[in-house]
Amino acid sequence: MNLDYTTLEMQRRQHPAWRLLAADSAPLVASFLHRVFVVPNVRVMAQSNLVESLEDTLYGLREQLGAQVFPKSAQEYLNDWAANDKGWLRKFYPAGSDEPHFDLTPPTERALAWLGSLSDRSFVGTESRLLTLFGLLKQMSEGSETNPQTRIAELHKKRDAIDAEIARVVEGDMALLDDTALKDRFQQFTGLARELLADFREVEHNFRALDRKVRERIALWDGAKGALLQEIMGERDAISDSDQGKSFRAFWDFLMSQSRQEEFTQLLERVLELPPVSALAPDKRLKRVHYDWLEAGEYAQRTVAQLSQQLRRFLDDKAWLENRRIMDILRGIEGKALALRDVAPTVLRNPDFMQIDEIGAGVELPLERPLYQPPLHTVLTSVALQAGDEDVDAAALFSQVRVDKAALSAHIAKSLQTQAQVTLAELLQSRPLQQGLGELVAYLQLASESPASVVIETTQDTVAWQVSDDSQPMQAAPTMRRATLPRVIFVRS
Numbered sequence: 001m002n003l004d005y006t007t008l009e010m011q012r013r014q015h016p017a018w019r020l021l022a023a024d025s026a027p028l029v030a031s032f033l034h035r036v037f038v039v040p041n042v043r044v045m046a047q048s049n050l051v052e053s054l055e056d057t058l059y060g061l062r063e064q065l066g067a068q069v070f071p072k073s074a075q076e077y078l079n080d081w082a083a084n085d086k087g088w089l090r091k092f093y094p095a096g097s098d099e100p101h102f103d104l105t106p107p108t109e110r111a112l113a114w115l116g117s118l119s120d121r122s123f124v125g126t127e128s129r130l131l132t133l134f135g136l137l138k139q140m141s142e143g144s145e146t147n148p149q150t151r152i153a154e155l156h157k158k159r160d161a162i163d164a165e166i167a168r169v170v171e172g173d174m175a176l177l178d179d180t181a182l183k184d185r186f187q188q189f190t191g192l193a194r195e196l197l198a199d200f201r202e203v204e205h206n207f208r209a210l211d212r213k214v215r216e217r218i219a220l221w222d223g224a225k226g227a228l229l230q231e232i233m234g235e236r237d238a239i240s241d242s243d244q245g246k247s248f249r250a251f252w253d254f255l256m257s258q259s260r261q262e263e264f265t266q267l268l269e270r271v272l273e274l275p276p277v278s279a280l281a282p283d284k285r286l287k288r289v290h291y292d293w294l295e296a297g298e299y300a301q302r303t304v305a306q307l308s309q310q311l312r313r314f315l316d317d318k319a320w321l322e323n324r325r326i327m328d329i330l331r332g333i334e335g336k337a338l339a340l341r342d343v344a345p346t347v348l349r350n351p352d353f354m355q356i357d358e359i360g361a362g363v364e365l366p367l368e369r370p371l372y373q374p375p376l377h378t379v380l381t382s383v384a385l386q387a388g389d390e391d392v393d394a395a396a397l398f399s400q401v402r403v404d405k406a407a408l409s410a411h412i413a414k415s416l417q418t419q420a421q422v423t424l425a426e427l428l429q430s431r432p433l434q435q436g437l438g439e440l441v442a443y444l445q446l447a448s449e450s451p452a453s454v455v456i457e458t459t460q461d462t463v464a465w466q467v468s469d470d471s472q473p474m475q476a477a478p479t480m481r482r483a484t485l486p487r488v489i490f491v492r493s
Contacts, residue, residue, distance in 0.1 A: 016087035017111035028070065029081060029088060032057050034112050037104045041285070041292045043201075047100045051075055078102065106202040113195070132188070179276040186277050193289045200296040220327065264290050403435055403442040412446065416492040421454075424488040425461040433465035440465070440483065452493040459487040 012018050020026055036042065036053055054074035062069060072080075082091035088108045091100050145151050168174070177185075271277055272287060285292070411431055415422045424443055433439045440463065447453040467479040 015107060016105060017107040017114075019086060020088055020108060020111045021115075025070075028057075028061070030112055030115055033088070033104060033108060034116075038109065038112055039285075041296065043296060044094070044101050044103045047075075047078070047102065050078060050102050054078065104201055106205045109201055182274060182276040183280060186271065186280065186282070189271075190282065190286060193286065196293060200293075261290065403439050405442050405446065408439070408442055408446060412490050416490060419492075421489050421491045423461065424485075424490070425463055427490070428463050428465075433463070436465055436467060436481070437483070444485075444488065447488045447490065450490065450493075452491040454489040454491060456487040456489065460484050461487050 012022075020029060023029065032054060036045065036050065051074045054077060058070050058074060058077075070077075078089065079091075080086060082089040082102065087105055090103045090105050092103075093099075094101055142151065142154060145154075268287065268290070272282065412422075412427065415427060415430065424447070427443070447455070462482055462484050464480055464482045467481050
């Protein structure tokens with residue numbers, strides 16, 4: 001990056017990290033966001049939880065420094081930090097949620113990391129960094145070598161060095177790292193582990209930027225949709241095939257290896273037990289830093305999957321036409337705004353700046369309203385009641401039949417416990433109808449309400465039930481009723 005005057009002046013006015021460091025409330029913003037997001041490695045937090053935590057922080061500061069120090073509410077501060085002129089938080093609505101959520105922006109995390117680096121260190125290790133740089137150069141040189149003989153010679157050289165080291169160990173000559181070397185390497189490991197966690201937010205930010213560029217190209221496309229689809233889909237995946245996506249996929253494949261996770265856990269536990277390392281009092285969360293990597297990586301993976309899914313919906317026919325219409329409207333607004341950019345919107349200088357239809361006030365006079373009309377009251381005519389027939393049998397009032405649908409549902413569920421599906425005819429064979437046609441209709445109603453039920457119109461089933469007739473003598477055979485209906489199948493959900 002070129003640190004000339006023009007670049008730095010633009011960064012001072014536009015970069016969120018610089019604005020954060022220069023803000024009067026920088027101690028509040030940096031300390032709160034570091035404690036809430038960075039220390040516990042929280043990726044996203046709901047607005048209600050973040051407001052509650054900030055209210056507690058503001059209450060403590062007001063008790064310590066005075067009530068006039070931070071006069072705004074926690075909600076106002078969060079909205080201010082997420083505004084475009086600040087850019088310290090990202091405010092968004094997750095899918096399926098009506099509550100806004102907040103996350104740190106990459107510039108904010110870089111500013112917090114820089115503030116953390118200002119603290120004095122017990123010593124500055126240089127050996128481990130030099131070895132890291134030397135190892136990176138060797139990896140790049142060997143990884144780009146195309147001559148087989150050169151690579152074979154390098155492998156033989158490594159084998160000879162390993163054989164020589166094995167021979168020294170057999171003889172009892174083992175080279176051990178001293179305490180300073182252990183502290184130096186552990187200090188570098190801690191810094192790289194924290195930087196890797198911070199990089200995940202920038203990875204997500206870059207994925208969103210790539211997705212935004214693809215959407216802009218789709219929205220501004222003037223040609224046929226087939227040519228656009230060929231261009232977009234010809235890249236296989238405009239997000240995953242970028243340099244950012246390839247690097248993240250390689251890291252994710254390495255981290256998802258079960259053997260790598262177990263090896264990393266064993267190495268980390270052994271190193272943390274070394275006396276020189278334990279004397280440094282390392283952070284307790286460092287013991288599970290690889291699980292924090294996994295959690296942050298899974299969130300980044302979900303972000304990429306959501307962006308890919310949204311991109312597919314964005315290319316849908318209806319969304320395509322709607323986006324084109326919106327872009328045409330925005331272009332018209334931009335054109336008119338550019339034409340009026342140098343013209344002050346005053347009536348004296350430009351009376352035709354804006355036109356509004358129907359700007360006249362509608363007048364409704366009080367006398368134009370109709371007078372109040374009282375409602376008409378219904379007059380009841382007194383009619384003498386006539387006595388009814390005393391010999392009418394009232395038993396019919398008490399012979400009503402009520403079908404217990406809960407018992408029928410239980411019978412269906414019990415039958416589906418031993419088989420995947422059962423027909424209505426099979427249900428009636430195991431438990432015949434007790435209440436006749438009303439019970440049969442209740443079965444059909446349950447089938448219509450169940451989304452897992454199937455009705456086959458081409459196949460007919462016949463069901464039968466007994467009807468008792470009190471007028472017939474006891475020795476007479478019961479009357480049988482039959483009904484033919486399409487096959488109804490209840491399926492286990």
